[in-house]
Amino acid sequence: MAMTPHYFCHLVLRYVAIIGVLVLLPFKPFAQDNLKTKLDSLELIVSETKSEDSLVQLYSAQIILAEQLEDFRRVADIEYKLALVSSFDGLEMQTHAQRALDIYTDQGDTANMAEATYRVAYAKQLQNDYDSTKYFAQRLLTLAEVAHDTVSLIKARLLLSSVYNHLSLFSQSLQELNKSKILAESTPDNKSVIIDILNRESFIYYSLSEYDKSAERINQIIEILKPEGDNRRLNVWSNNLASVYSLCNCVSFDRRKEVIKQSVEYAKRANFTYGKAFAYKHLADTYRDAEQYDSTRYYLEQIEILLPEINKPDFTGLVSVAQGSYWSNVGNDPKALPYFIKGYNIWEQLGKKKDQMDIAWILNDVYRQQKDYTNAYKYLNFYVALRDSLFSEAKIREVKELELSYDFRQKQITDSLKNEEKLLQSRYETTLQKRSKLMVIIVGVAILIVAIIIYYGFIRQKKLAELLKVKSDQVENELHQKELLLTEIHHRVKNNFQILSSLLELQAKGVDDQATKALISEGKSRVKSMALIHSQLYDNEGLTIHLAEYLQNLINEIQKSFEGQTSEVKMDIDPNYTLDIDNMVPMGLIANELVTNAFKYASQPNGLLKIQVDLKEENGKNVLTFKDNGPGLPANFDVKTAKSTGIWLIGRLALQLHGHYEYEYKDGAIFEIHFTQSEFVNQ
Template structure:
């Protein structure tokens, strides 16, 4: 709105100047045309996009001063083509040019302006509008029998459908474009572009045989031209696809790569040659020919100093590491893994660094260097966690940016409307000389203002409601993401703690200490099981019967070969909150584990019965097995064992106590009170 107001003022001043200075018109016009020509010369020598935008803008102002509308439209279209950024400026210039060319019925330039509109909408992720304008390009091209324009429009439609993951539609547009391109002269570059797009789509879909077919067609087009460098690149691409599709023999892969190496040497393209060696070493490794694998890895090592590309060095180091590990040389494999890990860390490729960290953690665990094993394990978990959240954080940022941008648009629009209303009011006052007309004008203006501000008020209220609704939705998504993140981190922490206990056990020879560590690990698993069930239920309560069933199954896995009969008399709908479930889960872990260890009859079969009932103000959960029970000389009330002490302390934490008796087997009763908040 501001731009149009400024343009109107400039045009008004220009008209006044023309009326006053008619005798000077020829001289002034010659001077302006000379300035326009000078700007054009500078534009032809300028490559900076920012500088071009500045120069084109100056041309528009000058053309408007000259009253040269065709020139204004021409420069606006040129300006649209260099105003990429977020697509908003491109849309403004393309729309202005399109409006002029529609009026002038200039079909050729209408097509160009419409194409830029489609492109600007695609950059703004407004795909429905992008499809609308791209279809207009196709329609205009068909009406004017302009095959090139039809192809451009269909390629734009293909690109938009590709962004929307509508791959069948994208391929359909590419196929129609190819049919048209084959009937036009000098079509090699267009057909290669179409084949390249088709190959990428099939690659994305995992249809590697079809992707390879398109690349082969590109290579056949390139061969008569003899461009050795491009042939090397496309043959390397073909080899990459062949390595995934398992649709050709190893001999065919080797043949392609040896041809690629020949072209690389012909073009003196060291990097392309080394990349072909890399693919060739992978091919021989896949074929199980390790001597040849080593030979081509050594060929790459010779070329690496000349190439000096850290990312390629990283890829080669990974290949070296895999080779030496396959050969049983863990030390040398770890040496190359460390090189690759440091390169990925330096250039910020976290996914690849994560894999190398896991390999190094395994190596140092094998070497019993548990400190370094833990360090690399921690790096692996941290990177995995970071990559897991990267997409979600990006989505939140996009929501925030979208919200800020729309708020700015609303504010600017209101300001512009207020300025326009004020300008119209002042103009009306200047043109009215009679009192009656002035009074009528003021009356009309007052009524208009009342209606306008009433409308604005309603619009603001609606806008505020919409903004508040958007804010609530964004905050809800953020909280959901945060809750997911917390569950994810807790799960990772349990995994790390369990892994640390496992590593600690490997470094200990004393069996009693190992048993203690194993007990600690079992307790960690019982708490992790609570967290897992809490996360799956998406609530704050846990079904006791389901938890005990899962816990008993986990403990039973540790006692392979032991037969058991488990009976449970607990209401399936009975729930506990997490504050009660953690101590009760630890108690259950101790008692069930002891039952599997000691609570069996002479035949070696365990019969375990777990029940829940109520006695007065207490809920009572009973664990009974068919074993010999606690020795008569063992006083459970005064015993100092870790298990009994833990059960005693945890029962107190549940605001209750425990009791033990023997009646054809050991019986433990845990008295506890239910949380007052569990039903809310």
């Protein structure tokens, strides 16, 4: 087991005490006579101390005195108290609880063995060590069964339930909760335990989308709370029940209204404005689901009246989204937009990126319906950026929290050492005046404390560096897994495209109309162009596509469709030039259209088809040129007003590349695609 800094301090202080005993051998009878008095004096100080940091130091000093008195039962009791006030990470709690457990085990103290075992199991759970948590929970179960200790049996079952829940073994978790509930029902004053168990069951069923069972547990909680008359808690649980009913489709419209209106009544009795406003929101959602929009509008207006009194930005965001949904449902998108934008801005200010991402998608859809493609594209970009950042941001936040925790802990250490210094000064001031020899010990203690501070800081920094390295390795490994997953996705997408292409080919064989066959053939060609992209993504280590390699493969595939046609392809493109998938899909479709048209229209009987493809930079933009030796477009063909599907498609795809296309005829048809490369590629 790794030695924690507090445990190290405990050992150092113990050795200081031993040195003091050796120095004061002539005064040994006096020291032995006063050990009990000192221990009792420290106990009095403990009873008046509120600060957990000071308690840690006082308990450590008590342990030294109790060990000198060889009162190991008291040592175990104090170690258990240290476990209760240890830091949140579980490491120090485990150290102290384990020592207490060892002593209680040696003494055969079953009752205290159960308490210490529970504390060790809980410490393991805090460290996410679920195998060890399960082991100690099962040990606690055995001890409790031998001692017929119902309370410890319930604690052990709840620990096992938490372990199974964390491991997504929901069936086993529910079994342990059911056993805990049976035990709790046989104990007095069991309301809080029963409510806790029902709450856990409700959450598990909610996570499993078994909303009817989740609602059943919440109804039981409400029935338990009713006799107590706590209207505030009844309002909260009624609102929770309304939330579950909104998802389950397991109750009637009238039942939903009944629950929410009872929630409103509880809120009025408790003078709980926030709870009443939340109930009004549930009513608005219920009437909206029933398409009774006049009632929806009424309750949304009631919430607007209460909002200034509540002053909760997150609730204001929920109400804004509800307002937007109402206006959207009644077909008034222009009036819905300001509410959705307000909700988006609130989530952005609160840093709730998941909610912000959801509203960005709604705004994209609303603007698209209004044919405002500029704003639709803007919010679509916001949606994609927020979605992609959520994973990595969560990992970065873990590291930041670790750094903040380190700074906060350092401040606690400083305050704790100051309190210890004052304590030592106050307790030994009289003795220092009477016995000059004790000055040597106190000076030595002071020097050791300074050394402990330096060593403690070094250990903490070293530990932090190790933790940061572990977190960094985890982030790097998960990012690697994400890249592998994306690569596999591209492989499966490529296979799906190939299946789609085969289906189109089979469909074409069953059609006699030549025009329909031609359309199916064009569709199959476009599908193949996209399949090539995902095939190249799967074969590459990165997630970008080499343009030259892709175009060469595409031209070879198209050539196979025109048997007997000879061609000569010249390509002047940097083989290392790459595009990301967002740019490559429209570029690949454009290339497919132009090359296919060249083979269809530019080729001449017994003639050699010549295709020239060049890439250059012009006025800050990239220009990809396709030239063939064919007759080009008809003289009276206007590319701006033409209804040709291919030409229209090229124009729309060029816009997706933040660019445009240009056409001219000069010894053959020349198409230039002007586009902007993504700033994240080729860096």
